[in-house]
Amino acid sequence: MIFYNDKINLYLQDLFKYTDEQMQAMRFAYVDTINKMILDECISYAQNNNIAEFPEIRKMIKEKAPIISKQTHLLQTIMQLPGKYPDLYKIIATEIERIDSELLGEITKDMQEEEAIGLLRLIKEELDQVDKFSAKYLQEK
Numbered sequence: 001m002i003f004y005n006d007k008i009n010l011y012l013q014d015l016f017k018y019t020d021e022q023m024q025a026m027r028f029a030y031v032d033t034i035n036k037m038i039l040d041e042c043i044s045y046a047q048n049n050n051i052a053e054f055p056e057i058r059k060m061i062k063e064k065a066p067i068i069s070k071q072t073h074l075l076q077t078i079m080q081l082p083g084k085y086p087d088l089y090k091i092i093a094t095e096i097e098r099i100d101s102e103l104l105g106e107i108t109k110d111m112q113e114e115e116a117i118g119l120l121r122l123i124k125e126e127l128d129q130v131d132k133f134s135a136k137y138l139q140e141k
Helices: 006-016 020-048 054-062 067-079 086-108 113-137
Strands: none
Touching: 006 020, 006 113, 020 054, 020 067, 020 086, 054 067, 086 113
């Protein structure tokens, strides 16, 4: 995910002469987009597949409670779903890849070839780290 890697953020900031505030705004917009997508996908999946947690989720959504406590409990319930339902996890992973791909296309369209290669190299490093972590710690035993 593009704006989660500090090396990538610094590379883009140096390349495009973005201010810290601009980088924070882009990072916030990116994280907000990803979070909204995850919530939407999880709620849709829960509803469309009539999973065991759906009645609880529906009840929490309809509940008249202070928004902060309601959101916290709802988020805790919803964010656990992708780990429990592999199909949902795949949907979310695919959607993140699509968002990243579109964003990467927008970012690199105004770059020189060597600048784009530098950015892609940083992204590949990040993916390699994720693969190494997954291979070491996330294998089923």
